[in-house]
Amino acid sequence: SVPALNSGTMPIPLLWAYTSTSMAGIAMLVTAAASVGITILLIARPRGAVLELESFPSCAWLYTQAIMSLMLGKSKKARAGPRMLKVSLMKPTPINPERFAGFVRLTAAGGEGGGSTAGLLPLCYPMCEGFRLVMQCMFLPEFPFNVLGSVLTGNKTVCYRAIGCLERLLYSVSINLEDTSRTAKGDTEVPVVLTVYSGEDREVVLLSTITVLVMNPNRNKGAKADAIAPLPAPAWVPIDTWRLGSDVGRRFASLNGDRNPIHMFAFASALFGFKRPIAHALYLTACAEASLISQGGVVPSTPCLLDAAFKRPTLLPATLQLAWMPPALVTGEPVKLGSEGVKFAVLTAIGSKEVLVGSWRAGSE
DSSP states (O other), rough: OOOOTTOOOOOOOHHHHHHHHHHHHHHHHHHHHHHHHHHHHHHHHHOEEEEEEEEEHHHHHHHHHHHHHHHHOOOHHHHHOOOEEEEEEEEOOOOOOOHHHHHHHOOOTTTTTTOOTTTTTOOTHHHHHHHHHHHHTSSTTTSSSOTOOOOOEEEEEESSSOBBBTTTEEEEEEEEEGGOOTTTSSSSEEEEEEEEEETTTEEEEEEEEEEEEEEETTTTTOOOOOOOOOOOOOOOOOEEEEEOOOTTHHHHHHOOOOOGGGGGGGGGGGTTTTTSOOOOOHHHHHHHHHHHHTTEEOOOOSEEEEEEEEEEEEEEEEEEEEEEOSSSSSSSSOEOSSOOOOOEEETTTTTTEEEEEEEESOOOO
């Protein structure tokens, strides 16, 4: 005879069939939900070479686009598409006070102030505020390169007038793909231009160009640029020392939105050939501006031009030096920017290698 079952129980074969059916139903629901989600994302993904926004895109949305771009790849249509890409913020926007305060604290590596003077924005701050538009422009489907793991090789910023901390500003980012160039190793250099306008009269107040190096996965690691006779080592004079923690990349990423894996954690940066996360080059430039003011006594004035070339990555944590070539007459008095300007460099801890070299001078050319 068949043993009686306790009340509320189910034979094992029936229970297994019921469970399998439930699991299959759940799997179908998950698959359907995922399909709907992907469809919505594809529909919401920006289209076209020109994008006008009412507000800055969120970091979550930016990196959703980055992942989609990585999964879908770059089509031949993108590579043969529009040659001019542009993303603009159409609504005058105030400076985010929390982001600005964080920027001042983080970039004051060599002293108090972080390059901020008398209620004015540091020269390097607008790029921090507007960098999310830079990312959005490079994440457009029409941008023909994958940018995860890319690095910066240079930055040139022209400030036409002082910008107040309470001003409302407009931002626009453009990429002319005709201006890209190939390096000897097969990588691609892409100039990206950020234009900042006054929110009141639409005058251009700042123009900043960064050069992005998009790595070629099949790059020729053995290729070398044409040999150039070495120049005598510059007579750099250290004026400040920075001790950068391992979290500096993540902290700066929380300000400008650039959560490129190379800046975040060692396991992520290792995927792109860096044993440890590396510092943002724009962060080092901002620290240099702050130290030149606080330690070098440089008095900012406008119009002015800051030009920086990024020589080598800085693995975090790190100790760096800010050095300069002092103007001919340094007497402890404030240093005014002239047409010759101030030449500076970020050096490794013992000063043997240049991480970044640049100049800061009066004028706009």
